[in-house]
Amino acid sequence: MYVVTGGEMHQIDRYTMEQIGLSEEMLMENAGQVFKEKLLSLIQANEKIIVFIGAGNNGGDGFVISRLLLERGCDVKVWVIPSENRIRGTACKHKDIYKKCGYSFQHWQGKEGLAEKDLSKATLVVDALLGTGIEGPLKEPYGEVISLINSAKKRVISVDIPSGIPNGGDEESRGILASETYTLQAPKLSAFTFPSAENYGQLHVLDIGIPSRSFQKAGIKRELITAHTVKDTLPVREMNSHKGKAGKALVIAGSESMPGAAVLTANACLRAGAGLLSLAIPQSIQTIVASQSTESTFIVLENTKGSISPNAFSDAISFNNFHGVAIGPGLGRANSYPLFKTLQPYSGLVVIDADGLYHLSQELPLWRSEQRQGATIITPHPGEMAMLTALSVAEVEQNRFEVSKSFAKTYQMYVVLKGPYTIITTPEGHQYVNTTGNASLAKGGSGDVLTGIILGFLLQHKSIQDALCNAVYVHGITADRLMENLDTFSVVATDLIDTLPIVLRSARY
Numbered sequence: 001m002y003v004v005t006g007g008e009m010h011q012i013d014r015y016t017m018e019q020i021g022l023s024e025e026m027l028m029e030n031a032g033q034v035f036k037e038k039l040l041s042l043i044q045a046n047e048k049i050i051v052f053i054g055a056g057n058n059g060g061d062g063f064v065i066s067r068l069l070l071e072r073g074c075d076v077k078v079w080v081i082p083s084e085n086r087i088r089g090t091a092c093k094h095k096d097i098y099k100k101c102g103y104s105f106q107h108w109q110g111k112e113g114l115a116e117k118d119l120s121k122a123t124l125v126v127d128a129l130l131g132t133g134i135e136g137p138l139k140e141p142y143g144e145v146i147s148l149i150n151s152a153k154k155r156v157i158s159v160d161i162p163s164g165i166p167n168g169g170d171e172e173s174r175g176i177l178a179s180e181t182y183t184l185q186a187p188k189l190s191a192f193t194f195p196s197a198e199n200y201g202q203l204h205v206l207d208i209g210i211p212s213r214s215f216q217k218a219g220i221k222r223e224l225i226t227a228h229t230v231k232d233t234l235p236v237r238e239m240n241s242h243k244g245k246a247g248k249a250l251v252i253a254g255s256e257s258m259p260g261a262a263v264l265t266a267n268a269c270l271r272a273g274a275g276l277l278s279l280a281i282p283q284s285i286q287t288i289v290a291s292q293s294t295e296s297t298f299i300v301l302e303n304t305k306g307s308i309s310p311n312a313f314s315d316a317i318s319f320n321n322f323h324g325v326a327i328g329p330g331l332g333r334a335n336s337y338p339l340f341k342t343l344q345p346y347s348g349l350v351v352i353d354a355d356g357l358y359h360l361s362q363e364l365p366l367w368r369s370e371q372r373q374g375a376t377i378i379t380p381h382p383g384e385m386a387m388l389t390a391l392s393v394a395e396v397e398q399n400r401f402e403v404s405k406s407f408a409k410t411y412q413m414y415v416v417l418k419g420p421y422t423i424i425t426t427p428e429g430h431q432y433v434n435t436t437g438n439a440s441l442a443k444g445g446s447g448d449v450l451t452g453i454i455l456g457f458l459l460q461h462k463s464i465q466d467a468l469c470n471a472v473y474v475h476g477i478t479a480d481r482l483m484e485n486l487d488t489f490s491v492v493a494t495d496l497i498d499t500l501p502i503v504l505r506s507a508r509y
């Protein structure tokens, strides 16, 4: 499933109409039909529905939805915000069809009019005020209508997008606070960009019949990770596999103040399929780490002031014995730069996280793909991305898609930008958005687990992007699964590792 900007959606609509020959009237009718079906499956028989309609095609969808619900005998009040002569094109055609079927509507005349009364009696609001055609700051009377709807605190279902949110989704908005949004054909960027993502409520995607060819022709390179894509791309372990063939992983992690990071990364990596796992850790934490990661083997390094000594590293490890390396969780920044540097010439996969990203920010050009034989995968949270790009955290948050794309293309790396909707970007600029996971992941250690799963999966998959997509998806699902029995406050990173085997099993079937 593709993820698009408002502008791309218009381009896709145009191709569908002009080149494929599906008319806008038909697409609008389809939108109304699927919306109505979805709505009827979720509402009570005695629901009192109020529909708010704007001037553009989002309002046109509102006319189709109102007609179809009235045809089904639903109790529907329809309020149209612009004067009738402002409704043009396809929306006007569907307004006329609505009227010719014998149905009427009320005109908005300010909030003191009857709309407020109808709203107070309604049990459900359908928001068909504004869609992807919004430009610039919200104009009146839409601001006033939206404030009225929001303050009524009803169940609100938005058509396509919550009305009033900016197209990029990145600016402060006075948009509708929807309980649910039924988006048409493809989720829009604003559903995954804060603060607008918070306006959406629960997101459902409705197939209105726009062919995938229209998306391909528009060159859309953003997709959603779904249960289907994961199931189709999760590899199966061959019968004649052996531990060496299943991937030899090296994790360089941990320090006296953060020994747990090494444990979490190693154990997650093993649970994600690594055949053999070596942990490179400072000598002073070896006993404690070994007691909690039974299956790991160890490369014990000299330590200085609680972390790996700057002198100990270069000849202690032969990187080429490993298929992939993860570096960074709990490493500490003070002494580990020389160690980080020795990894650059290594020809295998390198996953860089946490303190490893700090070192990377000091010598970024050296890690461009043409300077390395193996692929580099980075797993920053927005703060670390800000450090790597010299932007503010707010700038990263507001332009998550663009910032990660530009970084991935410039440095030819795979970027896993973590957050409520983690975005994976390939060096070619293809992007994959993850929707699994929940607020319980906002806790120390969950990133270490993800790094471990990523390394484990990289060693099982042929395609790096599939490995990354599948890793972030299952990581999120483990948290979702834990929510069946636990509270968001209570989940700890070890729970994620313990749940991973069950989640992996069900992701396959």
Ligand SMILES: NC(=O)C1=CN([C@@H]2O[C@H](COP(=O)(O)OP(=O)(O)OC[C@H]3O[C@@H](n4cnc5c(N)ncnc54)[C@H](O)[C@@H]3O)[C@@H](O)[C@H]2O)[C@H](O)CC1
Binding pocket: 009, 013, 024, 027, 028, 031, 054, 055, 056, 057, 058, 059, 060, 061, 129, 130, 131, 132, 133, 134, 135, 136, 137, 138, 139, 140, 142, 159, 160, 161, 184, 185, 210
């Ligand atoms: N995706 C599809 O294939 C289909 C989508 N449909 C729906 O069409 C809308 C997009 O329609 P469009 O006419 O382009 O725009 P809007 O309805 O969002 O609104 C345009 C309308 O709003 C006025 N306006 C613009 N900016 C502002 C502002 N800042 N404040 C107030 N008013 C503003 C402008 O003057 C216009 O009158 C899409 O979201 C879907 O819901 C179709 O059903 C066909 C298939």
Ligand SMILES: [K+]
Binding pocket: 058, 127, 128, 129, 130, 131, 158, 159, 160, 161, 162, 163
């Ligand atoms: K809307």
